[in-house]
Amino acid sequence: MAIEGLGSPAPPHLKKRAQPVGARCRVQQSVQSVSGSGGVGSGGFSNVTGSSSSETQSGHSTSATSSKSASSQSTKSSSSSSSSSSQASATPSSGPPPFTLVNGYTGNDFFNGWSFQTGADPTEGIVNFLSADDAKNAGLAYVNGAGNFVMGIETTPTVANTRNAVRITSQASFNGGLVIMDAVHMPTGCGTWPAFWSNGPGTWPQNGEIDIVEGVNDYIENQSTVHTRPGCSIAPSYSSQSTAQLVGEMDCAVVDTNNQGCGMRNPSNVSYGAPFNSNGGGVYAMLWDNTGIAVYFFPRNGIPGDITSGQPNPASWPLPAAKWPAAQCPPYTFFEDHSAIFDTTLCGEWAGNVWNDAGIPGQEQSCAQRTGFADCESFVRASGSAFQVACEYFLPHWEVKSVNIYQPTS
Numbered sequence: 342m343a344i345e346g347l348g349s350p351a352p353p354h355l356k357k358r359a360q361p362v363g364a365r366c367r368v369q370q371s372v373q374s375v376s377g378s379g380g381v382g383s384g385g386f387s388n389v390t391g392s393s394s395s396e397t398q399s400g401h402s403t404s405a406t407s408s409k410s411a412s413s414q415s416t417k418s419s420s421s422s423s424s425s426s427s428q429a430s431a432t433p434s435s436g437p438p439p440f441t442l443v444n445g446y447t448g449n450d451f452f453n454g455w456s457f458q459t460g461a462d463p464t465e466g467i468v469n470f471l472s473a474d475d476a477k478n479a480g481l482a483y484v485n486g487a488g489n490f491v492m493g494i495e496t497t498p499t500v501a502n503t504r505n506a507v508r509i510t511s512q513a514s515f516n517g518g519l520v521i522m523d524a525v526h527m528p529t530g531c532g533t534w535p536a537f538w539s540n541g542p543g544t545w546p547q548n549g550e551i552d553i554v555e556g557v558n559d560y561i562e563n564q565s566t567v568h569t570r571p572g573c574s575i576a577p578s579y580s581s582q583s584t585a586q587l588v589g590e591m592d593c594a595v596v597d598t599n600n601q602g603c604g605m606r607n608p609s610n611v612s613y614g615a616p617f618n619s620n621g622g623g624v625y626a627m628l629w630d631n632t633g634i635a636v637y638f639f640p641r642n643g644i645p646g647d648i649t650s651g652q653p654n655p656a657s658w659p660l661p662a663a664k665w666p667a668a669q670c671p672p673y674t675f676f677e678d679h680s681a682i683f684d685t686t687l688c689g690e691w692a693g694n695v696w697n698d699a700g701i702p703g704q705e706q707s708c709a710q711r712t713g714f715a716d717c718e719s720f721v722r723a724s725g726s727a728f729q730v731a732c733e734y735f736l737p738h739w740e741v742k743s744v745n746i747y748q749p750t751s
Contacts, residue, residue: 440519444515448489454512464534466693468503470684481494490739498725499724524625524741525741527613527618532687534688535554535683538550539551541678561615568600572674574591575669579665582635583661583664584608585607593670631673633672637655645658
């Protein structure tokens with residue numbers, strides 16, 4: 342999340358037309374959602390049994406265009422199903438796997454191995470984050486019949502101020518390594534701002550922030566962003582080391598970019614939002630090693646065999662969707678002791694600030710035009726039923742199969 346870690350809105354040169362929301366909804370309703378117990382390589386909502394498409398409430402995460410949460414220290418192929426379209430099964434190799442699982446989370450592990458942040462959203466979203474017990478009692482955090490962990494958002498028809506939501510942080514931290522997240526559904530729709538990210542301790546952004554999954558409203562292309570103290574920037578070689586489209590500045594320092602950091606957009610049109618959900622979701626991987634920071638995306642039908650087998654080998658994968666080379670941003674200098682974070686917020690410094698914007702992939706019509714509300718906050722407070730619409734792919738909740746954190750095999 343970028344408010345201290347937020348991603349920035351797309352500049353004009355990246356804007357393009359996208360399929361109308363209504364048309365996407367009709368098409369997606371005919372798509373069977375993908376779900377099952379356990380994740381890749383892993384050993385009030387109504388608590389339905391089934392896949393992401395059957396949920397009726399949701400949760401939200403925080404990531405914005407300015408800075409994700411300074412006060413909390415913790416923000417393609419456009420015609421194809423994947424930027425890296427990893428049609429691949431891993432090639433068998435002799436010897437030990439390059440990475441070893443050190444922390445794996447599925448189902449109830451998210452209640453035991455993650456901490457629930459409570460209170461207000463540091464990125465000025467109009468949500469109130471609940472404790473684990475309160476979130477469970479409200480039906481906003483639970484394990485569904487498919488064994489997947491669900492984080493939702495309150496859908497009371499009208500509220501005076503904030504809606505209840507969920508934000509969780511892994512109790513384990515890491516320095517370098519490989520983080521792999523498998524989700525079948527993410528929050529989407531006007532007013533939403535979800536993120537899956539990592540952040541270091543101390544005064545933000547002293548130990549850096551890495552936004553792995555982030556976007557707002559009806560966007561359909563994921564934005565990955567890093568936020569750092571001065572001295573880190575994107576090396577020009579990023580363009581030959583990834584499929585990314587640069588968003589905004591190459592300087593990653595928040596003091597130089599009004600907290601925006603340096604973001605990259607994934608050109609895959611199923612990497613975020615409603616298309617991601619209707620395609621059965623997919624896998625995001627963040628690799629932090631001596632070459633820099635890289636973010637990979639694999640759609641449900643393109644997950645490499647080495648990931649599904651629990652023996653990930655990034656050396657065999659296609660180019661990442663985003664890459665911050667070490668040449669101008671040494672990763673062990675600018676990032677330290679990170680924990681993984683999920684959250685969903687509403688409005689706030691990104692979703693609220695682009696409420697009237699149009700022409701961004703997926704948001705060809707502004708949310709103001711689509712909803713008839715002049716501002717994000719008024720819509721969210723008055724429209725709880727909008728989060729329970731028949732087109733389930735637009736519901737604002739996370740449904741996560743697994744998060745696995747690996748370290749290099751010694």
